[in-house]
Amino acid sequence: xxxxTEYDYVEMSRPAKRTPLSRDRVLAATVELADESGIEAVxxxxxxxxxxxxxxxxxxxxxxxxxxxxxIVEGVLQEIEADLGGFTTEMGEAGWKAxxxxxxxxxxxxxxxxxxxxxxxxxxxxxxxxxxxYFDTLVGLFKEAGFTYDVAHHAMHAxxxxxxxxxxxxxxxxxxxxxxxxxxxxxxxxASEIPHIVAMLAEVVDHDPESTVGWCDDxxxxxxxxxxxxxxxxxxxxxP
Amino acid sequence: xxxxTEYDYVEMSRPAKRTPLSRDRVLAATVELADESGIEAVxxxxxxxxxxxxxxxxxxxxxxxxxxxxxIVEGVLQEIEADLGGFTTEMGEAGWKAxxxxxxxxxxxxxxxxxxxxxxxxxxxxxxxxxxxYFDTLVGLFKEAGFTYDVAHHAMHAxxxxxxxxxxxxxxxxxxxxxxxxxxxxxxxxASEIPHIVAMLAEVVDHDPESTVGWCDDxxxxxxxxxxxxxxxxxxxxxP
DNA sequence: ACCTGAACACCGTTCAAGT
DNA sequence: ACCTGAACACCGTTCAAGT
Numbered sequence: 001x002x003x004x005t006e007y008d009y010v011e012m013s014r015p016a017k018r019t020p021l022s023r024d025r026v027l028a029a030t031v032e033l034a035d036e037s038g039i040e041a042v043x044x045x046x047x048x049x050x051x052x053x054x055x056x057x058x059x060x061x062x063x064x065x066x067x068x069x070x071x072i073v074e075g076v077l078q079e080i081e082a083d084l085g086g087f088t089t090e091m092g093e094a095g096w097k098a099x100x101x102x103x104x105x106x107x108x109x110x111x112x113x114x115x116x117x118x119x120x121x122x123x124x125x126x127x128x129x130x131x132x133x134y135f136d137t138l139v140g141l142f143k144e145a146g147f148t149y150d151v152a153h154h155a156m157h158a159x160x161x162x163x164x165x166x167x168x169x170x171x172x173x174x175x176x177x178x179x180x181x182x183x184x185x186x187x188x189x190x191a192s193e194i195p196h197i198v199a200m201l202a203e204v205v206d207h208d209p210e211s212t213v214g215w216c217d218d219x220x221x222x223x224x225x226x227x228x229x230x231x232x233x234x235x236x237x238x239x240p
Numbered sequence: 241x242x243x244x245t246e247y248d249y250v251e252m253s254r255p256a257k258r259t260p261l262s263r264d265r266v267l268a269a270t271v272e273l274a275d276e277s278g279i280e281a282v283x284x285x286x287x288x289x290x291x292x293x294x295x296x297x298x299x300x301x302x303x304x305x306x307x308x309x310x311x312i313v314e315g316v317l318q319e320i321e322a323d324l325g326g327f328t329t330e331m332g333e334a335g336w337k338a339x340x341x342x343x344x345x346x347x348x349x350x351x352x353x354x355x356x357x358x359x360x361x362x363x364x365x366x367x368x369x370x371x372x373x374y375f376d377t378l379v380g381l382f383k384e385a386g387f388t389y390d391v392a393h394h395a396m397h398a399x400x401x402x403x404x405x406x407x408x409x410x411x412x413x414x415x416x417x418x419x420x421x422x423x424x425x426x427x428x429x430x431a432s433e434i435p436h437i438v439a440m441l442a443e444v445v446d447h448d449p450e451s452t453v454g455w456c457d458d459x460x461x462x463x464x465x466x467x468x469x470x471x472x473x474x475x476x477x478x479x480p
Numbered sequence: 481a482c483c484t485g486a487a488c489a490c491c492g493t494t495c496a497a498g499t
Numbered sequence: 500a501c502c503t504g505a506a507c508a509c510c511g512t513t514c515a516a517g518t
Binding site for chain 2: 089119121122123127129131132133135136137139140143148149150152153154157158160161163164167168169170186187190193194195196197199200203204216221224225228229231232233
């Protein structure tokens with residue numbers, strides 16, 4: 001028994017303890033946990049548990065929980081880079097608008113794979129290298145399209161989180177109100193106070209009459225908003 | 241001493257215990273605390289402390305912490321309503337665009353008074369009555385301007401959090417990177433990888449050469465993005 | 481060098497008890 | 500009816516100790 005090499009232990013699929021912990025393993029376990037159980041399940045103790053280790057062991061590989069969150073965001077951005085075959089400033093023959101649209105919708109796919117990412121990104125106060133490089137290629141694309149850096153700067157602010165493929169929906173996840181009644185009930189009782197929302201719902205909900213909530217196609221709405229911005233910017237370039 | 245009425249206690253400015261707790265007092269104390277010390281300082285224990293009471297007493301007036309956060313958001317929305325002299329659907333003589341612009345910039349003022357509000361609003365999963373009524377007046381304004389409810393619906397999604405006067409800035413609060421070095425240092429070391437960001441900074445930073453961070457005028461950027469969207473929507477109305 | 485047990489200083493929340 | 504003390508089940512993190 002004591003003559004077994006480390007390799008043998010792995011072969012016999014002994015408890016995970018045999019594979020040494022590393023920053024990458026910690027980050028991978030955290031992403032898995034967040035994907036499966038949501039970001040609120042990401043605690044130092046639960047990440048450690050998933051690795052068959054005590055919580056305190058994690059601190060040998062990451063400084064603290066903030067650094068852990070920075071790390072998994074960086075991972076998502078690296079996925080985007082891989083999906084795009086690297087970050088490049090050159091636009092395709094399709095023109096700057098189609099190229100940018102494609103990049104942003106690719107970023108969006110990563111956000112949909114990791115639904116916790118937008119929320120975590122918004123709480124980050126530190127800039128990661130991959131995020132800067134991603135933004136650099138967008139700025140570069142604007143420049144190559146003929147925009148001044150000044151307008152490109154405004155454009156980046158105007159895009160905001162849409163540049164990364166998400167947009168915080170204020171209306172969306174609510175299916176119960178603060179007092180616990182469902183939204184339909186509340187809508188009904190407020191109908192006289194909110195005539196336009198009620199009428200809008202009546203018109204829009206037509207396609208999916210089962211519920212008033214979830215009547216929105218997120219992808220359609222995202223693209224509508226993105227195109228509204230990109231079209232507006234295009235018009236600024238062509239009318240000097 | 242024992243013959244003093246409750247009123248007398250108050251006059252003598254005895255400890256706060258004399259004034260009975262109420263939902264409104266709890267919410268007011270929470271808003272004060274968040275304004276002064278940030279949202280991370282809002283714990284049940286600290287809110288209670290500010291009221292001269294034990295944490296557990298709060299639970300007689302609000303169900304739990306989530307309800308507390310719902311309550312302070314509702315308060316901010318009521319401030320907006322008061323600032324606007326009530327929510328009304330009618331547009332002024334200024335036309336729909338100027339009217340909507342004014343409402344949204346008024347909402348923005350409330351967000352600037354309560355810097356914690358955007359972050360808390362984004363984590364809400366429940367809809368409050370005042371929020372719905374606010375949105376109803378925006379939808380009503382679109383309708384009165386000649387938009388269909390279908391387009392108004394897309395427009396509300398396109399505005400997103402900008403409808404409430406804020407926009408999550410992905411770039412902004414970072415003045416140090418994940419490894420603790422400052423942004424200027426990192427930018428310098430990455431200069432060859434991020435040529436466009438560096439060049440953009442060089443052009444834009446001109447006005448305030450002291451630092452690269454904080455070179456953005458939030459209000460200007462917010463209005464740029466808002467106008468880009470409103471102008472785009474206006475064009476959709478006039479080109480059927 | 482890498483991992484851990486015990487402990488600390490916090491959380492939100494429950495419950496039985498006080499007035 | 501309103502408030503509280505003690506306790507529970509969690510957190511992130513530190514430190515001294517183990518291998």
